[in-house]
Amino acid sequence: MSAWAAVLDDVRRRGGTPAQVATRLGLSISLVQAVLDHAQRLGVVALASGGCASGCPAGPQMPQACAGCPISLP
Amino acid sequence: MSCHSPVSAPVVARRGIQTRTPLPARLRVLLVGGPNVGKSTLFNALTGARQHTTNAPGTTVELANGTWRTTAQVKADTAIERALVDLPGTYSLLARSSDEQVTADAVHELAQSSGQVGQRGVVVVVLDATALARSLYLLGQVAETGVPLVVALTMLDLAGTVTDSPTATMQPQTLAAVLAASLDVPVVPVDSRGRAAGGLGALARAVDAVAVAKHPKRVAGILPPDTAVLDIAGELAHAERLFEWVAHVTAQVAMGLAPDGEPPAGSGQPPHRPVATFSDRVDTVLLNTWAGIPVFLAVVWLLFELTTRFAAPLQAYVSQLVNGPLSSVVTSALGLLGLGNSWVQGLLVDGVLVGVGTVLTFLPVMAVMFTALGVLEDCGYLARAAFVADRAMRSLGLDGRALLPLVIGFGCNLPGLAATRTLPHARQRLLTGLLIPLTSCSARLTVYVLLAGTFFPHHAGTVIFALYLTSVALVLGGGLVLRQTAFRDVHTEPLILVLPSYQRPHLRTLGMSVQMRLGAFVTGAGKIIVATMLVLWVLMALPATGQHSVGHVPVADSVYGRAASDIAPLLAPAGFGNDHAAAALMTGLVAKEVVVGSFAQSYAVADPGSRTSAKSLGEALRGTFDESSGGHGGAAALAFMVFVLAYTPCVATLAVQKRLFGWRPTAAALLGQLATAWVLAVLVFQVGSRL
Numbered sequence: 001m002s003a004w005a006a007v008l009d010d011v012r013r014r015g016g017t018p019a020q021v022a023t024r025l026g027l028s029i030s031l032v033q034a035v036l037d038h039a040q041r042l043g044v045v046a047l048a049s050g051g052c053a054s055g056c057p058a059g060p061q062m063p064q065a066c067a068g069c070p071i072s073l074p
Numbered sequence: 075m076s077c078h079s080p081v082s083a084p085v086v087a088r089r090g091i092q093t094r095t096p097l098p099a100r101l102r103v104l105l106v107g108g109p110n111v112g113k114s115t116l117f118n119a120l121t122g123a124r125q126h127t128t129n130a131p132g133t134t135v136e137l138a139n140g141t142w143r144t145t146a147q148v149k150a151d152t153a154i155e156r157a158l159v160d161l162p163g164t165y166s167l168l169a170r171s172s173d174e175q176v177t178a179d180a181v182h183e184l185a186q187s188s189g190q191v192g193q194r195g196v197v198v199v200v201l202d203a204t205a206l207a208r209s210l211y212l213l214g215q216v217a218e219t220g221v222p223l224v225v226a227l228t229m230l231d232l233a234g235t236v237t238d239s240p241t242a243t244m245q246p247q248t249l250a251a252v253l254a255a256s257l258d259v260p261v262v263p264v265d266s267r268g269r270a271a272g273g274l275g276a277l278a279r280a281v282d283a284v285a286v287a288k289h290p291k292r293v294a295g296i297l298p299p300d301t302a303v304l305d306i307a308g309e310l311a312h313a314e315r316l317f318e319w320v321a322h323v324t325a326q327v328a329m330g331l332a333p334d335g336e337p338p339a340g341s342g343q344p345p346h347r348p349v350a351t352f353s354d355r356v357d358t359v360l361l362n363t364w365a366g367i368p369v370f371l372a373v374v375w376l377l378f379e380l381t382t383r384f385a386a387p388l389q390a391y392v393s394q395l396v397n398g399p400l401s402s403v404v405t406s407a408l409g410l411l412g413l414g415n416s417w418v419q420g421l422l423v424d425g426v427l428v429g430v431g432t433v434l435t436f437l438p439v440m441a442v443m444f445t446a447l448g449v450l451e452d453c454g455y456l457a458r459a460a461f462v463a464d465r466a467m468r469s470l471g472l473d474g475r476a477l478l479p480l481v482i483g484f485g486c487n488l489p490g491l492a493a494t495r496t497l498p499h500a501r502q503r504l505l506t507g508l509l510i511p512l513t514s515c516s517a518r519l520t521v522y523v524l525l526a527g528t529f530f531p532h533h534a535g536t537v538i539f540a541l542y543l544t545s546v547a548l549v550l551g552g553g554l555v556l557r558q559t560a561f562r563d564v565h566t567e568p569l570i571l572v573l574p575s576y577q578r579p580h581l582r583t584l585g586m587s588v589q590m591r592l593g594a595f596v597t598g599a600g601k602i603i604v605a606t607m608l609v610l611w612v613l614m615a616l617p618a619t620g621q622h623s624v625g626h627v628p629v630a631d632s633v634y635g636r637a638a639s640d641i642a643p644l645l646a647p648a649g650f651g652n653d654h655a656a657a658a659l660m661t662g663l664v665a666k667e668v669v670v671g672s673f674a675q676s677y678a679v680a681d682p683g684s685r686t687s688a689k690s691l692g693e694a695l696r697g698t699f700d701e702s703s704g705g706h707g708g709a710a711a712l713a714f715m716v717f718v719l720a721y722t723p724c725v726a727t728l729a730v731q732k733r734l735f736g737w738r739p740t741a742a743a744l745l746g747q748l749a750t751a752w753v754l755a756v757l758v759f760q761v762g763s764r765l
Contacts, residue, residue, distance in 0.1 A: 004317035004318070028207050028324070034207055034210075034320065041168040042306070042309050042313065
């Protein structure tokens with residue numbers, strides 16, 4: 001699986017920060033950041049705005065990055 | 075990682091350039107790279123003082139242009155000049171802001187024109203050795219356009235601090251060689267921060283070689299996208315290919331550098347255990363939730379102190395020099411020429427010299443602030459400050475980087491406006507730039523001190539403190555209103571910042587940067603300030619009746635004085651509808667520093683520096699304000715101070731706003747501030763006079 005597909009798949013399944021994704025996949029943070037940046041520019045990934053302190057968007061509005069969070073609302 | 079200077083020759087790819095065309099008379103070279111990769115430092119090192127800033131066509135995005143000059147190898151003493159453009163930093167050519175769009179457009183435009191005769195240009199892609207994959211992603215996008223390019227490798231002295239990178243243990247030349255072999259284009263390690271400015275000559279030779287090549291080589295493994303416009307499926311497939319290429323190059327670099335066949339980082343194996351660097355240790359304090367904000371406030375306080383205390387004596391010195399000896403010399407010289415006490419003397423001394431003096435008195439403030447900002451930016455703290463302040467600024471639709479210009483505005487609005495350049499998006503710069511005039515600059519303090527001391531002698535400090543709180547409320551309220559109206563398009567995107575490692579500021583680069591910005595201020599805003607002062611002098615010199623001659627007219631009988639009389643009734647609902655207040659407010663448009671002087675002049679009293687005359691001025695003010703307010707002088711004075719707080723700070727601010735944002739937003743801001751000031755002043759007086 002390519003780095004692009006691996007990062008998107010990991011974010012979709014587990015979410016997390018770029019550093020966490022990089023650690024799980026054994027990739028450099030730089031590469032993960034580049035993939036997420038490009039994916040965000042294409043509109044296929046939304047980054048959680050303002051961190052968890054800004055509250056959890058629920059339902060269809062929930063960013064994919066929050067999918068792996070145990071306290072995110074369905 | 076060693077810290078020696080990575081000076082080197084260009085590491086050119088294996089296949090030589092066979093066919094050549096003549097070097098264009100003035101080769102166009104674009105610097106492209108991500109934020110904080112050392113691109114601007116490289117630009118300064120290449121151009122020295124031969125640089126200026128312009129707006130990108132049709133936008134308010136600032137571009138740094140410069141002449142990159144070297145001596146030709148083949149013919150000694152023959153200077154080669156290249157027109158170098160420092161494009162806004164971006165991580166991608168898939169633009170998300172107007173700044174990034176300028177960079178993307180410039181690259182595509184150069185790609186389209188580079189095949190035409192005499193239109194050849196070269197892109198220098200700046201690769202960050204500490205974030206190789208991210209830089210390669212941008213390089214891949216630039217290479218897809220087909221533009222001739224050279225790679226400049228920076229941040230080599232910091233590459234060892236990135237423990238999950240394959241570049242962590244390499245030598246600059248080795249990395250450059252491996253990259254050049256993998257990419258098949260010239261790769262030049264540069265150290266524009268070091269004393270020797272290593273690699274710059276090699277970079278020039280590499281750029282010239284690519285420019286004269288009839289068929290410049292393309293980056294290995296990169297092909298143009300299938301079609302100009304892709305659907306989302308096509309975009310995803312394209313992204314897959316692009317990142318496969320990035321991973322391929324990264325793996326090649328890692329394999330070329332890994333000692334003894336050890337599995338390189340980023341090749342699928344778990345990365346090395348992170349080691350806390352110096353930057354990491356400092357960041358545990360500076361980015362800490364509890365310590366970060368106090369440290370940030372302390373830094374901001376220091377900036378404020380530098381602006382108001384350190385630069386203030388310099389300002390006073392410059393002002394005394396211009397208004398004292400320089401003015402006397404010019405007056406004496408005109409007297410010797412037989413022009414003493416003529417309108418020519420008035421024009422030159424009271425018009426031109428006062429205008430030039432106004433510009434010069436701002437220079438110390440600007441120099442101190444630009445230097446301090448440069449140090450904070452260059453050492454890496456500015457990015458941390460933005461991170462710390464991000465949440466508070468988000469409520470205004472701005473990111474954390476907007477806080478610093480706003481705080482600086484409390485010292486002086488001018489450097490505050492100049493500091494908006496640290497914001498990445500043009501709309502955010504405009505929104506912040508419109509809010510900065512609402513911060514109460516130190517010049518307004520002179521008005522507060524005079525009026526609060528006169529009308530509220532026992533509570534002057536409390537009144538002034540309340541005015542500063544009002545200023546903060548105006549910024550917050552103004553920001554929220556603008557966000558809900560004209561700035562709905564400003565997105566509250568998360569702040570994605572790659573924090574740079576802490577570095578020692580480079581004095582030469584810092585000096586050049588300050589010099590360039592001061593030059594832009596003098597030539598840009600300075601011209602408008604001087605012109606405005608001249609217009610004001612003319613209005614004061616022209617008599618409104620036939621009883622006086624030009625240049626020898628009391629202010630009250632001048633066109634300026636009559637205008638004040640006409641405006642005064644408009645101010646009556648606020649309780650200060652008198653000629654003196656109207657004239658002071660008109661003069662205050664030039665600079666708030668002259669409001670007190672205007673009061674003194676219009677009451678025909680001497681400089682309020684002495685105790686006796688200050689008392690006279692206070693008594694005169696009390697009498698006038700009591701009369702125009704129907705016995706509610708205190709409420710009228712309070713309304714006057716609120717008006718001074720909310721309306722346009724000075725013409726210099728207008729000039730800088732015009733330079734940064736254009737005429738239309740500046741004119742709208744001027745009208746908006748006047749309307750806001752009037753409404754607030756009327757409100758304060760009407761409520762205050764009934765209490």
